[in-house]
Amino acid sequence: MKHLRLFVAMVAASLLASPAAAYWEYGHQTVAAIAWANITPHARAEIRRLLLVQAQLDTPSCPVRTIKEASVWPDCIKPLKDQDGKPRFGYAYSWHYQNVDICQPFRLPPACDSGDCVSAQIPRQLAVLKDKRNSAKDRLTALAFLVHFVGDLHQPLHAGDKGDKGGNDTRVDYGAYTTPRLNLHSIWDGLLAERAISTPPSMVRRYPAADAKRESAGGVVAWSRENWAIAKRAYAAAMGGDACRPTPAHMAMDEATIEAMAPVEREQIKRGGLRLAKLLNQAFRG
Structure with a gap:
């Protein structure tokens, strides 16, 4: 009964997800927690200082008091409206994903040229975060976007698709669970991610330096290609x-x-966390 309740709650959450929606909280928070465990003490201290200005974001229903809260902030803010009833953060909707056709040779979409895709936004947000001439508010916003987007990129259905909005339009049953509301995207966002993350041993730990270096090698384009192939x-x-x-x-x-497939997703979540740690250490290099 416990597992049935969990499933019902997760399916209900999937109904709220847009095609650009990201990992449910468990996935994003795990990526963030792995990164937190693997960054330098200096980077951790600098992040704590930035988090102190979270009230300046003026998103009280979407707090950013910890790196785990920062990891889900870009999804939390999607429904927020301005005083005219328009989406406050509508400009960022397309930043969460990139629809790269899995049945064609790998090529990032034209939207990335203008910054409107996840792989373009990761280096852009990193640059804002690095630059101490920027306001603390802007740097904290960039931190939240960066943490979130690295998680997004490592959910493979954000990195590749088949003309079906990253699997959102593709109905798939998950084991014994059958419902018209379940699709390939929501499975990788939630049900499979839950299986992958909750399988012992805990993924949230300090990894040996050699492992972290190997897993975090390359850059955003290489990581995009890798996750496209996994899609x-x-x-x-x-x-x-x-x-x-x-x-x-x-x-x-x-x-x-x-x-x-659960170990495949587990590996990408770990890589996402270690790659995020690499970027955060670069941003706050002492």
């Missing part, structure tokens, strides 16, 4: 092997497929 694996797993054949109206991930 193709995600489609193939749900479609019985051929990701690029016509998408059926209804697919299923059986228990064997779930068991095979």
Whole structure:
């Protein structure tokens, strides 16, 4: 019954998600927690100082008192309106993802040229965060976006798709759970992420320096390509092997497929955390 209640709550959350929505809180907060455990003491102290000005963001319903709260702030603020009833942060809606066709050679979309995709925003927010000439408010905003977007990029359905809004339009059953509301994106956002993260041992720990260096190698384009390739694996797993054949109206991930894909998602969450740690250490290099 406990697992059934958890599932119902997560499906209810999925109904609120837009095509650009990101990991549910568990995924983002785990990426942030891994990063926090692997940054330098200097970087940790600088982040704590920035968090002290969180009231300046004027988003009381979306606090940023910790790095874990910062990790979900860019999703939390999506519904906020200005005094004219318009979205306060509507300009950032497209920053959470990049629809790269998994059935074509890898190429970042034209939207990235203007900054309107996740891989373009990671270096942009990092640059704002690094520059101490910027206001504390602007740097804290950049910190929250950076923490969140690194998490987004490492949810593979934010890095690759098949003309279906990153799997949002692709109905998939998850083991014994069958509902018209469940789709490939929501599975990787929530149900599979929950399985991956909650499997012992804990992912949140200090990793050996050599492991962190290996896992965080490369940059945003390489990480985009990696997650795009994993997105193709995600489609193939749900479609019985051929990701690029016509998408059926209804697919299923059986228990064997779930068991095979959970470690894949777990690895990307770990990489996301260690790569975020690398960027935060760069931003606050003492």
